Amino acid sequence: MWKTILRRVLIMIPEIIILSILVFLLAKAMPGDPFTGSINPKADPAQLHHLMKINGLYDPWYQQYWNWVVHLFHGNLGNSYQYQEPVTRLISSRAVNTLWLALFTTILTYCFALPMGLYAAKHEGKLPDSIIRVYTYVTYCIPFFVILVIGVWIFGYVLGWFPTTGSISSTANPGIQSIGSRFYHILLPGVLGALFGTVNVVQYLRSEVIDAKRSDYVRTARSKGVPEKDIYKHHIFRNSLLPIAAFAGYSITGLLNGSLFTETVFSYPGMGLLFINSISYRDYTVITALVLIYGILNLLGTLLSDIILSIVDPRIRIE
Amino acid sequence: MSLVEIKDLKVHYPIRSGFWNRVTDSVKAVDGISFNIEAGETYGLVGESGSGKSTTGKSVVGLEKVTSSSIMYKGKDITKKANRKSLDYNHDVQMIFQDSLSSLNPRKRIEDIIAEPLRNFENLSKDEEKLRVLQLLDIVGLDADALYKYPHQFSGGQRQRIGVARAVATNPKLIIADEPVSALDLSVQAQVLNFMKKIQREFGISYLFISHDLGVVRHMCNNIAIMNRGRLVEIGTRDDIYNHPLHIYTKRLLAAIPETNVNDRAKHRANRLAVEEVYREQQDKYYDDEGKAYPLVQISPTHSVALPEDVAKELILKEGEVQA
Amino acid sequence: MGSSTQFLNIKDVSTAFKINGKYYDAISHINLEVHHDEILAIVGESGCGKSTLATTIMGLHDPAETKITGEVDFEGTNLLKLDEAGYNKFRGAKIGMIFQDPLSALNPLKRIEEQISEVMTYHTNFTAEQKHKRVLELLDQVGIVNPERTARQFPHELSGGMRQRVIIAIAIACKPDLIIADEPTTALDVTIQAQILDVLRDIQKENHAGIILITHDLGVVAETADRVAVMYAGQIVEEGTAEQIFNTPKHPYTRSLLRSMPQRDNENDDLYVIQGNIPSLQRMPHDGDRFAPRIPWVKDSEHEAEPTMHDIGDNHKVRCTCYKNFEFPDETGSVKL
Numbered sequence: 001m002w003k004t005i006l007r008r009v010l011i012m013i014p015e016i017i018i019l020s021i022l023v024f025l026l027a028k029a030m031p032g033d034p035f036t037g038s039i040n041p042k043a044d045p046a047q048l049h050h051l052m053k054i055n056g057l058y059d060p061w062y063q064q065y066w067n068w069v070v071h072l073f074h075g076n077l078g079n080s081y082q083y084q085e086p087v088t089r090l091i092s093s094r095a096v097n098t099l100w101l102a103l104f105t106t107i108l109t110y111c112f113a114l115p116m117g118l119y120a121a122k123h124e125g126k127l128p129d130s131i132i133r134v135y136t137y138v139t140y141c142i143p144f145f146v147i148l149v150i151g152v153w154i155f156g157y158v159l160g161w162f163p164t165t166g167s168i169s170s171t172a173n174p175g176i177q178s179i180g181s182r183f184y185h186i187l188l189p190g191v192l193g194a195l196f197g198t199v200n201v202v203q204y205l206r207s208e209v210i211d212a213k214r215s216d217y218v219r220t221a222r223s224k225g226v227p228e229k230d231i232y233k234h235h236i237f238r239n240s241l242l243p244i245a246a247f248a249g250y251s252i253t254g255l256l257n258g259s260l261f262t263e264t265v266f267s268y269p270g271m272g273l274l275f276i277n278s279i280s281y282r283d284y285t286v287i288t289a290l291v292l293i294y295g296i297l298n299l300l301g302t303l304l305s306d307i308i309l310s311i312v313d314p315r316i317r318i319e
Numbered sequence: 320m321s322l323v324e325i326k327d328l329k330v331h332y333p334i335r336s337g338f339w340n341r342v343t344d345s346v347k348a349v350d351g352i353s354f355n356i357e358a359g360e361t362y363g364l365v366g367e368s369g370s371g372k373s374t375t376g377k378s379v380v381g382l383e384k385v386t387s388s389s390i391m392y393k394g395k396d397i398t399k400k401a402n403r404k405s406l407d408y409n410h411d412v413q414m415i416f417q418d419s420l421s422s423l424n425p426r427k428r429i430e431d432i433i434a435e436p437l438r439n440f441e442n443l444s445k446d447e448e449k450l451r452v453l454q455l456l457d458i459v460g461l462d463a464d465a466l467y468k469y470p471h472q473f474s475g476g477q478r479q480r481i482g483v484a485r486a487v488a489t490n491p492k493l494i495i496a497d498e499p500v501s502a503l504d505l506s507v508q509a510q511v512l513n514f515m516k517k518i519q520r521e522f523g524i525s526y527l528f529i530s531h532d533l534g535v536v537r538h539m540c541n542n543i544a545i546m547n548r549g550r551l552v553e554i555g556t557r558d559d560i561y562n563h564p565l566h567i568y569t570k571r572l573l574a575a576i577p578e579t580n581v582n583d584r585a586k587h588r589a590n591r592l593a594v595e596e597v598y599r600e601q602q603d604k605y606y607d608d609e610g611k612a613y614p615l616v617q618i619s620p621t622h623s624v625a626l627p628e629d630v631a632k633e634l635i636l637k638e639g640e641v642q643a
Numbered sequence: 644m645g646s647s648t649q650f651l652n653i654k655d656v657s658t659a660f661k662i663n664g665k666y667y668d669a670i671s672h673i674n675l676e677v678h679h680d681e682i683l684a685i686v687g688e689s690g691c692g693k694s695t696l697a698t699t700i701m702g703l704h705d706p707a708e709t710k711i712t713g714e715v716d717f718e719g720t721n722l723l724k725l726d727e728a729g730y731n732k733f734r735g736a737k738i739g740m741i742f743q744d745p746l747s748a749l750n751p752l753k754r755i756e757e758q759i760s761e762v763m764t765y766h767t768n769f770t771a772e773q774k775h776k777r778v779l780e781l782l783d784q785v786g787i788v789n790p791e792r793t794a795r796q797f798p799h800e801l802s803g804g805m806r807q808r809v810i811i812a813i814a815i816a817c818k819p820d821l822i823i824a825d826e827p828t829t830a831l832d833v834t835i836q837a838q839i840l841d842v843l844r845d846i847q848k849e850n851h852a853g854i855i856l857i858t859h860d861l862g863v864v865a866e867t868a869d870r871v872a873v874m875y876a877g878q879i880v881e882e883g884t885a886e887q888i889f890n891t892p893k894h895p896y897t898r899s900l901l902r903s904m905p906q907r908d909n910e911n912d913d914l915y916v917i918q919g920n921i922p923s924l925q926r927m928p929h930d931g932d933r934f935a936p937r938i939p940w941v942k943d944s945e946h947e948a949e950p951t952m953h954d955i956g957d958n959h960k961v962r963c964t965c966y967k968n969f970e971f972p973d974e975t976g977s978v979k980l
Contacts, residue, residue, distance in 0.1 A: 007340070216747035223701055224762040224813065225735030228727060234761075239752055314797040315751055367832040368803075474920060504688040504859065504921070509903035509914035516913065531832060534862070538905030538914070575833040577862025579904065581889045584866060591837060 005307065012299050016292075023291045024065050027284045068288070078285035082278065087289045090274070097167045098270035101186045101262070106251060108194035109201065114244075116198060117205030118237060124210055132206075136199040144196060148265040151192045162188040165267035189262045201244065208240035215239075245312050249305035321355035322492060322525055323379065323412075328352050328388040330374050348374045350549035350611070356493060361519065361526040363540030365533060365572070371549040376495045376529045380414045410440040413486040417498035419478035423470040429456075429481055430466040436488045455484040459514060476507030480514060487518055493525045501532060512539060533576045537561055542621075545569045550612040555622035565624040565634050567605045568612075570594050604630060651677040651700075651821055651853065656713035656723075658692075658699045660924065666710050667924045669695040670877045673713070674952070677821060677853040682844070684856045684868035684885075688900075690921050692877040693857045697823045700855075701740055702730045718820070736766040739814030743826035745806035749798040755782075755809055756794035762816045781812040784849075785842050804835035811842060818850050825857045840867050861904060865889050873897050876922055876933040879952070883959035893955065893966040895941070896934050902971070915971070932963045940972050941965055 056064055071078060077087035120132040156164035168181050212218060213236055221231045263272035271290065278286035310316045331345035349371040356362060366372040377383040378398075379390060385398050392411075395402040403409065413436070416422035423432055433452045437443055443451065456465055459480040470478055479499060486494050496515070500508040512535065518524060530536050536543060543560045545553045545568065553566045564570045574591040578584075605626065606612055615623040616631050624631055653675040659666035670692035677683050685693045698704055700715055702722060715722040722733060734740075742748040749758060759781060760774040769777065775794075782790035785808040798806055807827060814822055824843065828836035844867065847854050858864060864871055864885065871888040873881040873896065881894040892898045902915035919937045922928060928936065932946040950963035 216742060216744060217750040219703060220740075220742065220748045220810070220813070221750070221761070222703055223734050223738075223740040225731040225733070225765050226761065227731055227765070235750055239750065242752070313752065315799045367834065505861070505900055506688060506903050506917040506921075510916045512905070513913045513916060533833070534905045537907070571834060575837040577833075577837075577860065577866040579861055579865045579889060579901070579906070581865050581885045587866070 001307075001310070005303070008303050008306075012296075012303075015299060016296060019295045020069070020288075020292055021065065023288050023295070024068065025061065027288045027291075028061055028064070077289045080278070080283055080286050082281045082283045082286070087285050090286065091271070091289060091293070094269060094271050094274045097268065098263070098272065100167075100182060101189060101268060101270060102259070104183075104186050104190040105193040105197070105259075105262075108190055109197050110248075112194055113198040113201035114205065114241075117202040118209060118240075120202065121206040121209030121213070121240075122232065124206075124213075129206075132202065136202045139196040140199040142196070145261045145265060147192060147196050148189070148261055151188060152265055155188055167269050185268070189259075189266050189268065193259065193262055205240060205244060208243060209236055212236045212240050242309075242312055246305050246309040249308040250301040252301070252304065322358045322392070323356040324389075324391040325355070325379065326353050326389045326391070328375065328378055328390070329386040330371070330378055330383055331386040347549045349378065352546070352549075352551045354544060354551070354554065356525050356527060358492065358525055359519070359523045360542060361528055361540045363536035363543040364527060364529045364546060365531065365536050365543060366546035367531060367572075370546045372529045372531075372546050373497050375546070376414070376497050376527060379493075379527060380412055380495045381408060382414070407440055410436075410489045411492045413489065413491040413494050415479075415482050415486050415494060415496040415499045417501055419475060419482045419502070420470060422482060423478060423485075425470055428467050428469060429461075432470070432481065433485050433488055436485060440489050451488070455488055458487070458518065459484045474507070475503055476510055479503060479507075479511050483511070483514065483518070487522065487524070490522060491524060493527065495527045495529070497529045498531070499528075500535060501530065508535070515539070533572060545572065547612060548610070550625065551615060552612045552625040553623070554615065555619075559619070559622040563622070563638060565618070565622075565631065565638075566612075566626065567594070567598050567601065571598050649676045649678045650718050651675075652714075652716040653677075653696075653700070654714040654716065656696075656699060656711070656715060658695050658704065659710040661708050661710075662925065668877055668927065669924060670699070670874075673879060675872060675879070675882075677855060679820065679851050679853050680847065681869040682847060682854045682856050682867055684858060684864040684871045685874060686858055686861060686864050686871060687874035688859055688921060690876075690923070691874040693874050694825055695877075696874075697740070697825050697855065697857055700821075700823060701734060701738065731765065735762045735819075736817045737819050738821045738823065739817070739819040741807075741810050741814050741822065741824040741827045744830050745803060745810050746798060748810055749806060751798055753797075754794070755796055755798070755801075758798075759794075759809065759813050759816055762813055766817045777816065778812075781816055782809070784815075784846070785809070785812045786838065787812075803831050804838065807831060807835075807839050808842065811839070811846070815846055815850065815852075819852060821853050821855070822847070823855045823857070826859070827856070828863060829858070829860070836863070843867070861900065873900075876927055878933060878962065879960075880934065880962045881960065882952070883957075887957070887959040891959075893959070893961045894934075894963075895938050895966060895969045898969070898971075899937075932965060934963075935965070938965070938969070941969065945969075 052058055056067060059067075068078070075088060077091075079085065080087050080090050083090055116132050116136075120129045123129050152164050155161050163185050167185050168178060218231060218235055221235050222228075226234070259270075260272040260276060262268065263270045264276060267273070274286065275290050277283070278290070328349055329347070329351055330349040331347050333342040334344040334346060335341065336343045352371075352375065354362070364372045364375060374383055378385050378388070381397060381400075381403050388398055389396045390398050392408060393406055395406060397403045397406065397408050427435075430449070430452055433455055434448055437448055437451060452466065453463055456463065461477065461480065461484075465473070465477075465481075470481070473481065482499075499515070500511050503511060515526070516539070519526065526539070528536060528539050537557060541557055543555060543557060544551050545560065545566070547568045553560065553564065553569045555563075560569060561573065564573055571594050574587075574594040578587050580587075602610075612625040613627055615625050616628050617623045618631055618635060626634070653673055656673045657668055657671045659668045673696060675683070685696065687693050699711055700722065702725070704711065711723055713723065717733065717737065720733075722730065725733070749755075756775070756778050759778045763769050763774050763777060767774075778794055779790040782793055787793050787805060787808055793801065793805065793809070798809075801809065807830075811827075814824075822843075827843070828839050831839060840863065843854060843856075846852065856864070856868060868885045870884055871882070872879045873888065873894065875896045881888065881892070881897045888897060889901070892901060896917075899915065899917045903917060905914060917937050918939065922933070922936075927933070931948060932950045935941065935943075935946055945965040945968060947964050952960045952962050953964070954960050
């Protein structure tokens with residue numbers, strides 16, 4: 001199995017190279033430049049010209065790409081034009097924030113979705129099933145940012161129960177208090193995200209369980225005299241959770257992507273917000289770095305999913 | 320000249336392994352078989368699951384990428400796609416599948432399903448085409464109102480007859496029938512088998528009848544080939560195979576067919592166990608060191624068996640003694 | 644069957660399925676007895692209700708979708724009156740079941756050992772060690788060469804024949820009195836089929852069990868069964884010993900089936916084709932002889948108005964009176980296409 005993993009990682013190298021070139025060129029192809037908007041409009045065009053020149057923005061694209069790659073291997077992704085700080089530091093501080101929020105949301109989503117999916121399937125066609133189905137479809141139909149805006153307005157401004165911006169209170173002392181403050185900041189976006197993000201897992205699990213219920217091996221278990229309760233526990237649930245477990249592998253790496261809507265509405269300083277901001281400010285160094293990271297994470301996620309699947313499902317072996 | 324001549328057909332599937340995922344071995348689904356198909360004759364290809372009989376059938380109709388072989392039709396090798404095209408090979412050679420539900424497009428009406436080969440190979444006007452489809456439906460005993468129905472609206476036997484109608488639409492010279500009746504009930508099976516015989520009498524079609532059911536094959540085929548582990552182990556007429564089998568594998572298959580004669584139940588069982596015993600003990604006599612069947616040796620104008628010559632002679636002598 | 648004792652008595656059992664709010668009989672008024680030390684074959688074509696009979700005995704139907712009447716008397720207990728927990732004391736313990744498709748009948752994620760020992764968990768007080776020993780013993784009994792190894796494997800790692808042996812091992816783990824085998828060899832090659840039937844027969848002898856063998860294959864019946872019940876359209880049309888059914892078949896349906904089989908002596912003839920089609924559940928005829936539409940040349944007066952089973956001697960039973968003067972028409976064999 002280790003051989004296969006190593007091979008898959010090696011195959012990822014050319015994929016990443018191609019990805020990075022594409023990303024780099026796309027960022028270059030974007031209209032505008034990072035300076036025109038941010039300096040005094042009355043400034044001398046020659047000064048702008050000079051800025052562009054010392055930053056290497058007039059070099060041929062392959063030259064620029066090569067410089068970028070060389071720096072990359074030194075752990076240097078360049079400086080953000082907008083924030084005037086190293087991209088690596090910028091991203092790593094944002095990544096931590098996003099990780100907290102995304103992890104919390106994901107765990108909460110599964111906490112809501114798994115019992116709902118199982119319960120709906122067990123009572124297929126009956127009232128609880130219909131209620132859960134209506135719930136998932138309603139949450140699916142309402143645009144998520146609408147929910148977020150309403151949530152912020154009611155719980156943040158009207159009731160004032162939760163903070164509406166930032167990831168941590170500026171007055172929090174390090175230690176328990178800062179952890180508490182962080183948690184307090186992610187509570188509302190996390191709960192909203194989880195409550196309205198269940199539809200995929202619920203519907204997927206529900207159909208898996210219903211298939212399993214009708215499967216021949218469950219009929220075999222019944223004819224062994226296994227009580228219905230145990231059939232669910234030992235045969236149906238276990239087998240239906242399998243594809244969900246594999247999918248979880250993929251979503252773990254997706255955690256860092258960050259949620260564009262949540263972070264924007266809550267002005268939460270995570271990767272999603274950073275991505276939006278850097279696009280609007282033409283912050284090439286940040287954009288290329290982020291897209292590259294997303295790309296690598298996606299590749300890793302697929303690999304992780306395959307590995308998890310081969311661990312939980314004996315029929316699939318990575319050879 | 321034979322209608323189709325199959326020479327040394329091999330279909331190997333590669334097994335990849337190791338760090339670079341290179342081809343390290345292969346599954347020899349079909350490993351060197353040769354036979355000829357004459358016009359108007361029925362050939363039975365018998366074997367158990369995994370013997371390679373379906374792969375052989377698909378190779379002959381051109382649905383399988385063969386590893387090496389020549390399959391000659393009208394003097395050209397049809398394992399090459401260009402030759403299949405220039406000869407309109409699939410106008411002349413058609414296939415009937417086992418699972419009639421999944422082999423008919425569920426979204427197409429019967430009219431379109433049966434007309435498809437006509438549209439591919441013949442330039443008929445709308446009216447001519449409809450007339451032809453109606454004729455075909457009549458041949459397979461279905462009413463005209465079947466035209467506008469979908470496959471799922473028919474029973475298994477009816478669907479299988481639709482599959483046959485499609486296969487005979489272009490007046491083919493050869494039909495490959497892969498387990499055409501094994502999903503059908505006895506009474507429906509009888510219908511389809513009778514019908515296949517009828518169109519053979521009328522149109523002089525050759526069949527390559529692939530089946531695991533030795534009872535059905537005995538009923539349908541004058542010429543039978545037994546396949547085992549990708550090789551042919553015995554070829555002969557119905558009489559050769561059923562009454563004078565020589566290879567242990569053929570004997571084993573025959574002994575395993577359940578007999579409807581209740582009175583000889585004990586005798587039949589004893590015979591089967593005896594054959595199994597020989598099969599277990601004399602593997603090395605009937606197969607070579609790698610477990611492969613030997614090349615075929617001709618022992619009569621119609622009968623060949625995959626044995627070393629001396630063993631074959633010895634067996635024939637022994638059989639002669641028993642009969643005397 | 645002199646020394647054998649009857650232990651299962653199916654009395655007037657009907658099972659109806661709900662389709663679009665209405666109930667339709669899949670089997671109607673079935674009467675059958677099963678004895679120790681015998682193999683009773685139930686034979687018929689698809690849709691005749693033979694599998695429904697098996698699942699009815701096993702209590703595998705959803706009570707919300709089915710209506711079952713009659714009585715299944717198992718050693719003095721009417722199974723049909725039991726609740727879920729009561730039924731579970733019989734299933735696996737006193738009744739074992741073998742299914743048609745051995746791959747899908749095994750849980751793909753559990754090792755063979757786990758799947759066999761599960762049945763003992765609910766019906767015995769065995770320790771883990773005792774269960775393990777019994778699993779190996781069972782695998783050996785069903786003819787698996789390397790029980791230790793097979794016990795550790797997963798279903799997909801076994802061949803079709805091996806899987807079916809595992810299913811049999813599960814069915815016999817608690818030495819049940821009754822084994823129901825529903826098309827146990829249909830998915831297997833003939834040589835494997837013969838071996839599996841041998842295993843079934845040996846086990847029946849060892850355990851003195853009664854076996855209900857459900858199949859569409861007349862050859863399998865002729866090779867294995869002691870007694871035979873032929874089913875058509877949800878009813879039993881003929882019942883007797885294997886000799887009676889195969890040597891002196893009486894009912895027109897039994898005789899038609901045997902004639903439509905490819906046999907040694909009819910190689911160049913057309914096979915007999917039964918006219919018409921098997922009626923679907925919703926179109927099942929309810930009055931008179933259900934087989935009558937398929938032998939239209941037989942006069943109405945030959946049929947009984949309400950066909951019943953007639954004992955024609957030595958427990959050979961035939962439904963309806965039409966068998967008495969039944970003959971195939973002259974044009975037999977050349978059926979209009």
